[in-house]
Amino acid sequence: MTTYTVRRYTIVPPKPFKTLDQAVQYIQEKYPELDKETIEKYINPSIKENGTDKSGNTSEKAAGSPKTSSKAGTGGIEEGPAGKD
Numbered sequence: 001m002t003t004y005t006v007r008r009y010t011i012v013p014p015k016p017f018k019t020l021d022q023a024v025q026y027i028q029e030k031y032p033e034l035d036k037e038t039i040e041k042y043i044n045p046s047i048k049e050n051g052t053d054k055s056g057n058t059s060e061k062a063a064g065s066p067k068t069s070s071k072a073g074t075g076g077i078e079e080g081p082a083g084k085d
Contacts, residue, residue, distance in 0.1 A: 020047045
């Protein structure tokens with residue numbers, strides 16, 4: 001039996017949710033005060049649909065951009081001595 005939590009609420013459905021929409025519908029029937037966005041954001045464990053996390057739970061860290069070895073010039077524009085026009 002799978003137990004889900006949404007903030008301080010504990011939900012124990014008769015069988016695990018297959019989709020996030022199914023979870024939202026079931027939970028809102030039991031707890032109408034919870035809105036869809038709250039359920040999607042805070043449901044734990046997250047619900048996987050076709051192997052993809054659809055819960056909005058962003059616990060994974062995003063990979064940063066690769067570092068480059070380019071260096072910016074420090075001298076700026078070099079000019080010769082001021083001349084007469």
